Amino acid sequence: MNANEEPLIRIAGLHYVYQAGTREPVAALRGIDLAIAAGEYVAVVGANGSGKSTLLRHCNALLRPTRGDVWVADWNTRDLQRVREIRSTVGMVFQVPDSQIVATIVEEDVAFGPENLGVPEDELPQRVDWALATVGLSKLRYRASHLLSTGQKQRLAIASALAMRPRCLVLDEATAMLDPLGRAQVLDTLRRLHAEGMTLVHATHHMSEAAQAQRVVVLAGGQIALQGSPRQVFAQEEALRALALDVPVPTQLARQVALHVPAFPTDVLSVDELVQAVSARVSVPAQVTP
Amino acid sequence: MSASTDLLIEVRGLQHTYLPRTPLETQSLFGVDLRVHAGESVGIIGPTGSGKSTLLQHLNGLLRPQQGGVWVEGVSLADPQADVRSVRQKVGLVFQNPEDQLFERYAGDDVAFGPRNLGLPPAQVRERVRQAMQAVGLPLDFKDRLTLELSQGQRRRLALAGVLALAPRVLVLDEPTAGLDPQGRQELLHALCAWRSHDGRAIVLASHNMEDVAELADRVYVLVAGRIVLSGPPRQVFAQPELLGSDGLGLPAPTQALQELRRLGYPVSAEVLTVQEAAAQIEALFHA
Amino acid sequence: MPERSEFELLGRMTIGQYLPTGSWLHRLDPRFKLLMGLLLIIAVVATADLCGLALLFLAVLVGLVVARISLRFALAGLYPMLPFLALLALLQVFAIPQYGAGATVLWRWTILRVTDRSLLAGALLLARFAIMVLGLSLFSFSTSTTELAHGIEHLLLPLQGVGFPAHELSLVLTIALRFLPILAEETERLMKAQASRGADFGRGRGGLIQRTRRLLPLLVPLFLASLRRADELVEAMEARCYLGGKGRTHLLRFRAHPSDYLGLVVSLALAVLAIGLSMARAQAWLWHWVGAH
Numbered sequence: 124m125n126a127n128e129e130p131l132i133r134i135a136g137l138h139y140v141y142q143a144g145t146r147e148p149v150a151a152l153r154g155i156d157l158a159i160a161a162g163e164y165v166a167v168v169g170a171n172g173s174g175k176s177t178l179l180r181h182c183n184a185l186l187r188p189t190r191g192d193v194w195v196a197d198w199n200t201r202d203l204q205r206v207r208e209i210r211s212t213v214g215m216v217f218q219v220p221d222s223q224i225v226a227t228i229v230e231e232d233v234a235f236g237p238e239n240l241g242v243p244e245d246e247l248p249q250r251v252d253w254a255l256a257t258v259g260l261s262k263l264r265y266r267a268s269h270l271l272s273t274g275q276k277q278r279l280a281i282a283s284a285l286a287m288r289p290r291c292l293v294l295d296e297a298t299a300m301l302d303p304l305g306r307a308q309v310l311d312t313l314r315r316l317h318a319e320g321m322t323l324v325h326a327t328h329h330m331s332e333a334a335q336a337q338r339v340v341v342l343a344g345g346q347i348a349l350q351g352s353p354r355q356v357f358a359q360e361e362a363l364r365a366l367a368l369d370v371p372v373p374t375q376l377a378r379q380v381a382l383h384v385p386a387f388p389t390d391v392l393s394v395d396e397l398v399q400a401v402s403a404r405v406s407v408p409a410q411v412t413p
Numbered sequence: 414m415s416a417s418t419d420l421l422i423e424v425r426g427l428q429h430t431y432l433p434r435t436p437l438e439t440q441s442l443f444g445v446d447l448r449v450h451a452g453e454s455v456g457i458i459g460p461t462g463s464g465k466s467t468l469l470q471h472l473n474g475l476l477r478p479q480q481g482g483v484w485v486e487g488v489s490l491a492d493p494q495a496d497v498r499s500v501r502q503k504v505g506l507v508f509q510n511p512e513d514q515l516f517e518r519y520a521g522d523d524v525a526f527g528p529r530n531l532g533l534p535p536a537q538v539r540e541r542v543r544q545a546m547q548a549v550g551l552p553l554d555f556k557d558r559l560t561l562e563l564s565q566g567q568r569r570r571l572a573l574a575g576v577l578a579l580a581p582r583v584l585v586l587d588e589p590t591a592g593l594d595p596q597g598r599q600e601l602l603h604a605l606c607a608w609r610s611h612d613g614r615a616i617v618l619a620s621h622n623m624e625d626v627a628e629l630a631d632r633v634y635v636l637v638a639g640r641i642v643l644s645g646p647p648r649q650v651f652a653q654p655e656l657l658g659s660d661g662l663g664l665p666a667p668t669q670a671l672q673e674l675r676r677l678g679y680p681v682s683a684e685v686l687t688v689q690e691a692a693a694q695i696e697a698l699f700h701a
Numbered sequence: 702m703p704e705r706s707e708f709e710l711l712g713r714m715t716i717g718q719y720l721p722t723g724s725w726l727h728r729l730d731p732r733f734k735l736l737m738g739l740l741l742i743i744a745v746v747a748t749a750d751l752c753g754l755a756l757l758f759l760a761v762l763v764g765l766v767v768a769r770i771s772l773r774f775a776l777a778g779l780y781p782m783l784p785f786l787a788l789l790a791l792l793q794v795f796a797i798p799q800y801g802a803g804a805t806v807l808w809r810w811t812i813l814r815v816t817d818r819s820l821l822a823g824a825l826l827l828a829r830f831a832i833m834v835l836g837l838s839l840f841s842f843s844t845s846t847t848e849l850a851h852g853i854e855h856l857l858l859p860l861q862g863v864g865f866p867a868h869e870l871s872l873v874l875t876i877a878l879r880f881l882p883i884l885a886e887e888t889e890r891l892m893k894a895q896a897s898r899g900a901d902f903g904r905g906r907g908g909l910i911q912r913t914r915r916l917l918p919l920l921v922p923l924f925l926a927s928l929r930r931a932d933e934l935v936e937a938m939e940a941r942c943y944l945g946g947k948g949r950t951h952l953l954r955f956r957a958h959p960s961d962y963l964g965l966v967v968s969l970a971l972a973v974l975a976i977g978l979s980m981a982r983a984q985a986w987l988w989h990w991v992g993a994h
Binding site: 328376 | 669
Binding site: 180183185206207210211214215217219221222223224225226227228230231234235236237238239240241242243244247248251267268269280283284287 | 845846847850872875876878879880882883930933934936937938939940941942943944948949950951952953954
């Protein structure tokens with residue numbers, strides 16, 4: 124990141140209390156400082172109740188800080204006049220596929236966002252085309268939305284957010300309710316979006332998903348407990364275990380192998396890397412001919 | 414396997430079609446065979462849309478066999494006179510996201526719903542609630558808590574307790590760990606294992622999460638598009654190369670890694686379920 | 702062998718089903734179809750004559766044929782209504798005796814009387830219901846819920862200038878329609894889950910209060926689930942900058958074609974004819990003609 128470039132999302136001293144002023148206020152966020160650069164892919168992990176969802180909702184002004192500030196590009200999220208700009212710069216995809224689809228037909232749901240922004244009518248079809256093509260749903264353009272698989276529904280949700288041409292996409296456990304196929308499709312879409320320059324903030328509790336990000340932020344008790352590249356964060360196994368979290372299974376496997384095989388890399392993040400690590404150190408035995 | 418191998422559930426040639434003779438007719442099961450014995454944990458693996466849920470709903474009489482047969486402790490569910498209520502007590506079915514079905518204000522009352530429907534006297538209902546909550550690892554004083562105040566993981570275990578309170582012999586679960594965080598998942602799987610360890614009980618677990626199945630099941634059926642395509646012990650089934658490519662199922666990472674190594678020509682076995690077993694296979698390559 | 706589980710409720714209803722057969726009727730502008738439907742309703746209500754109603758019934762049947770819907774399937778949609786209809790018709794015949802000049806009492810038993818007029822009233826009632834049900838079914842067979850919502854919105858758009866919330870109304874309709882299949886699925890799942898715990902959903906035993914209590918295991922979770930979905934949907938809509946109908950543009954715009962006008966004109970003609978027959982008391986003429994032969 125260029126040192127002179129302003130981060131896309133800047134969070135300073137963020138505190139958030141639910142039900143403030145009632146008998147049982149809940150301090151969900153207790154002092155978060157975070158800067159997300161344009162084009163960065165950040166994964167946010169943490170146990171249930173660590174504050175992941177709350178943090179994400181501050182990024183597009185769905186929630187406003189109790190204390191502290193959140194800036195999106197040049198705008199402070201407390202500025203009520205700028206809500207449209209903020210929410211069209213930071214798009215959001217939620218966990219439950221059905222509960223974020225508004226329209227009965229796929230293309231109409233994608234158009235919902237830009238329609239709300241008053242995008243001129245001759246530009247609408249292009250936006251819909253582009254968004255659907257980016258997530259690979261062009262062929263299902265006229266399909267009834269309730270007939271899609273859960274994976275397709277989440278890709279539709281992504282397209283609907285993309286249609287507003289955001290600079291950043293925030294995903295709140297968007298893969299939690301998907302089967303392996305759906306999850307693979309969504310992750311694939313995210314990789315492609317990132318390659319094209321989209322900023323991504325992806326909250327998940329699948330460690331293998333966090334492994335594909337550039338930076339991992341670990342939340343616990345409303346604060347940032349750990350931060351760093353996936354390799355850096357997953358190297359701290361004991362710290363993660365103490366937070367009721369785990370490291371990706373391929374990493375666990377590599378660590379186990381390294382116990383008995385000296386110099387075997389322990390910072391492996393995926394099955395592919397593991398296989399590569401093995402094949403780089405052991406050659407395939409020649410076929411034994413009788 | 415325990416000494417008593419009574420056949421608790423048998424399914425033979427089961428077929429099922431939704432909305433027959435209407436324009437929306439779809440066949441979902443094409444002749445399924447399945448057996449569950451006392452003391453077993455049986456896994457049913459299949460992608461979404463394979464017919465898992467349909468199959469499970471036949472096991473406790475929610476759906477009746479249109480063709481083929483289902484027997485629960487010898488009672489045929491194809492018989493219109495069959496005592497379905499007693500079948501639903503013997504075979505406890507836990508749906509996906511069971512915490513959605515909680516309706517009572519106080520947690521204990523919801524667990525008591527099942528036993529009360531069975532017509533048990535209040536003292537026995539209380540005893541069932543106590544045992545069920547203990548089985549899922551919820552403290553007994555939770556029974557006086559407001560249902561809505563519990564966390565998602567606690568509510569799921571509460572819903573499970575609600576089914577365990579029926580004192581079934583077979584527990585049938587549809588995607589039991591869907592949506593749980595790693596800790597919640599561990600707690601649930603642990604509770605299931607502990608429940609099953611008592612004599613005469615069995616578990617049937619349907620999931621597309623193969624890690625869950627790897628941890629719990631003694632025997633596995635693979636259901637694809639309404640047909641059983643593979644069956645056997647999980648190590649053997651997971652090692653099949655066909656399963657590697659199908660994205661509808663997520664092979665556990667250790668198995669995936671070894672299958673890939675095998676594909677490259679390394680002399681390893683892919684019949685592994687745990688990280689330790691997989692590591693041992695890989696270490697053997699280095700020490701050869 | 703029981704061929705149907707107790708739980709498969711949804712398959713049989715025809716109202717609300719959309720069957721895309723791609724016919725001429727399907728391709729008409731939904732605004733015009735709404736107007737045609739309105740004309741049908743007006744005609745049915747205003748026609749107090751069996752001949753007129755017979756004309757409308759025939760018109761709906763022709764409409765079904767044009768829409769390429771199986772007549773057997775559409776007529777089967779009347780079955781679930783039959784008990785209800787029969788009851789209403791009987792009430793009409795017995796409890797609302799039609800006196801007045803020329804009413805001949807055909808049958809009498811203590812306080813119950815059947816006159817020719819009350820028989821007629823019963824017959825009219827049956828005919829009207831049948832036409833309405835078939836007509837509504839025809840409308841939903843040939844119009845997707847999306848088209849319906851858009852049709853309503855675009856018909857009412859001109860009123861938005863004077864503050865009428867056309868888009869909000871249409872959105873309420875769209876969302877309700879969109880979540881109907883989801884709620885139906887959830888209901889079925891809940892029924893099955895509670896039945897698996899031995900629940901029995903009030904098969905007529907006990908007083909009203911008892912039977913309502915038995916529905917709680919179904920109603921409470923449904924209510925909670927709906928509230929939760931509503932919350933989630935609101936968040937999603939806010940995240941996509943929904944702020945009401947003002948200033949919104951539209952992806953879909955309707956343009957009327959000659960066939961739309963044709964459909965409207967035909968419907969108008971039929972409506973006028975039916976009401977005309979009614980006013981001319983055509984059935985009286987028919988009765989005479991039959992009596993004279």
